[in-house]
Amino acid sequence: MRERVRRSRPVGWLLLALLGAALLGSRASRLYTPDWESLDSRPLPAWFDEAKFGVFVHWGVYSVPAWGSEWFWWHWQGEGRLRYQLFMRDNYPPGFTYADFGPKFTAHFFHPDEWAQLFLAAGAKYVVFTAKHHEGFTNWPSPVSWNWNSKDMGPHRDLVGELGEALRKRNIRYGLYHSLLEWFHPLYLLDKKNGFRTQHFVSSKTMPELLDLVNSYQPDLIWSDGEWECPDTYWNSTYFLSWLYNDSPVKDEVVVNDRWGRNCSCHHGGYYNCQDKFVPESLPDHKWEMCTSLDKWSWGYRRDLKVTDVLGESEIISELVQTVSLGGNYLLNVGPTKDGLIVPIFQERLLAVGRWLQVSGEAIYASKPWRVQIEKNETSVWYTSKGSVVYAIFLQWPENDSLYLKSPITTSTTKVTMLGIKGYLKWSRDLEEGMYIALPPLPLSELPVEFAWTVKLTGVK
Numbered sequence: 001m002r003e004r005v006r007r008s009r010p011v012g013w014l015l016l017a018l019l020g021a022a023l024l025g026s027r028a029s030r031l032y033t034p035d036w037e038s039l040d041s042r043p044l045p046a047w048f049d050e051a052k053f054g055v056f057v058h059w060g061v062y063s064v065p066a067w068g069s070e071w072f073w074w075h076w077q078g079e080g081r082l083r084y085q086l087f088m089r090d091n092y093p094p095g096f097t098y099a100d101f102g103p104k105f106t107a108h109f110f111h112p113d114e115w116a117q118l119f120l121a122a123g124a125k126y127v128v129f130t131a132k133h134h135e136g137f138t139n140w141p142s143p144v145s146w147n148w149n150s151k152d153m154g155p156h157r158d159l160v161g162e163l164g165e166a167l168r169k170r171n172i173r174y175g176l177y178h179s180l181l182e183w184f185h186p187l188y189l190l191d192k193k194n195g196f197r198t199q200h201f202v203s204s205k206t207m208p209e210l211l212d213l214v215n216s217y218q219p220d221l222i223w224s225d226g227e228w229e230c231p232d233t234y235w236n237s238t239y240f241l242s243w244l245y246n247d248s249p250v251k252d253e254v255v256v257n258d259r260w261g262r263n264c265s266c267h268h269g270g271y272y273n274c275q276d277k278f279v280p281e282s283l284p285d286h287k288w289e290m291c292t293s294l295d296k297w298s299w300g301y302r303r304d305l306k307v308t309d310v311l312g313e314s315e316i317i318s319e320l321v322q323t324v325s326l327g328g329n330y331l332l333n334v335g336p337t338k339d340g341l342i343v344p345i346f347q348e349r350l351l352a353v354g355r356w357l358q359v360s361g362e363a364i365y366a367s368k369p370w371r372v373q374i375e376k377n378e379t380s381v382w383y384t385s386k387g388s389v390v391y392a393i394f395l396q397w398p399e400n401d402s403l404y405l406k407s408p409i410t411t412s413t414t415k416v417t418m419l420g421i422k423g424y425l426k427w428s429r430d431l432e433e434g435m436y437i438a439l440p441p442l443p444l445s446e447l448p449v450e451f452a453w454t455v456k457l458t459g460v461k
């Protein structure tokens with residue numbers, strides 16, 4: 001190789017030099033340094049904003065007691081809550097430890113293709129799966145989680161890998177949830193005792209596992225959590241992220257959230273989650289995601305789930321619409337059973353979202369916030385837009401089939417249609433501002449969706 005280059009003519013050398021300079025230049029322009037100013041300047045890969053709707057999955061050893069929440073271990077032995085102690089006394093033999101739940105996490109009925117098919121039918125463009133929660137159990141064969149991972153114990157399978165394959169066959173983006181802290185890991189407790197001035201846990205557990213996850217599964221998204229007890233300097237977060245953005249196999253497409261150290265969330269990282277279930281009051285100037293759970297009280301599965309604990313279809317769709325109108329993504333959580341089943345009530349809710357998106361997806365996927373987000377009147381109307389097209393999503397059907405929209409400024413070319421219905425709708429200008437739209441008086445059986453209908457406006461300002 002070297003010989004051939006040496007013998008090439010001067011023009012060849014010039015070309016090589018130019019090429020080299022271009023490569024160096026593009027490399028330099030893509031080089032992020034391990035500080036927030038640099039990392040925060042990275043543009044968010046476009047797929048994330050376009051995706052709008054994702055499914056979150058919380059699955060781990062906590063799915064075995066399946067009681068209280070995925071924080072079971074902490075409530076029981078970290079805080080020693082009486083309710084949890086009584087639950088253990090009444091249901092398990094004396095001396096039963098949390099680790100004894102591990103072998104009972106069987107995943108017997110886990111068919112990743114069935115999950116992926118359900119998430120596809122739900123209209124999800126991405127899925128975020130708990131690779132490891134605060135209990136430290138890894139859902140993949142982590143070489144640094146000896147006998148506390150899904151290959152050595154319980155399922156005896158690589159859950160992270162299997163789900164990823166099934167999702168990617170269906171072009172669904174794959175995100176991995178990863179908890180920085182582990183409640184009871186001896187090295188974490190040692191670092192804590194040292195006031196987090198040592199990093200034994202980070203160098204032997206957190207960093208190796210994050211690198212392993214990225215290199216082995218090439219996730220499109222890393223959903224970081226469990227950051228709150230220590231500053232990002234303890235977690236080595238800016239070093240990890242600069243590697244992720246500069247040199248990792250997913251450097252161009254990967255998206256991360258904002259939980260990378262105490263006081264980081266809502267300030268630094270990729271997109272912002274801020275608090276769980278966070279909803280901003282007005283349009284934020286930074287991409288964000290609202291994460292919430294189908295079970296109002298837990299992210300992990302609970303055996304004593306009641307129907308009234310489950311978000312209703314109209315609640316879910318309202319939240320999705322509000323979130324997207326305010327520029328966010330909506331990440332809806334489901335907790336499978338220890339066997340790997342997604343119970344029918346969760347399936348039903350996910351499929352309801354999918355049916356709604358079949359009709360209304362045009363106003364959601366790849367949309368942008370409009371200049372107005374909400375109009376409050378008899379009925380709530382949320383707006384989204386795509387280029388010059390404006391979508392008004394109204395949550396209640398107006399009493400006399402006449403929808404009043406205050407904000408759109410009509411023109412001579414204004415046209416109105418309704419998603420899921422053929423033909424144009426009649427409309428008229430209000431004398432002062434806004435417009436009235438005559439909705440088709442359809443019988444219930446012919447309504448395109450049962451809730452949250454969308455009118456599409458063209459030629460409005």
Ligand SMILES: *[C@@H]1O[C@H](CO)[C@@H](O)[C@H](O)[C@H]1NC(C)=O
Pocket residue numbers: 199202203207236239240243
């Ligand atoms: C932090 O990251 C840097 C760069 O990857 C690495 O050299 C260093 O060892 C890491 N520190 C710890 C404690 O893992």
Ligand SMILES: *[C@@H]1O[C@H](CO)[C@@H](O)[C@H](O)[C@H]1NC(C)=O
Pocket residue numbers: 262263
């Ligand atoms: C970080 O957060 C803690 C607790 O929320 C707060 O008391 C503290 O003032 C914050 N520090 C900075 C530098 O913002």
Ligand SMILES: *[C@@H]1O[C@H](CO)[C@@H](O)[C@H](O)[C@H]1NC(C)=O
Pocket residue numbers: 376377378404406
């Ligand atoms: C509410 O809608 C009615 C028409 O349905 C309209 O006359 C009225 O001005 C609206 N109120 C506000 C506050 O926009």
Ligand SMILES: *[C@@H]1O[C@H](CO)[C@@H](O)[C@H](O)[C@H]1NC(C)=O
Pocket residue numbers: 400402404
């Ligand atoms: C329908 O409602 C609008 C707004 O409240 C009102 O202006 C209009 O007069 C109503 N039409 C009928 C037929 O009641």
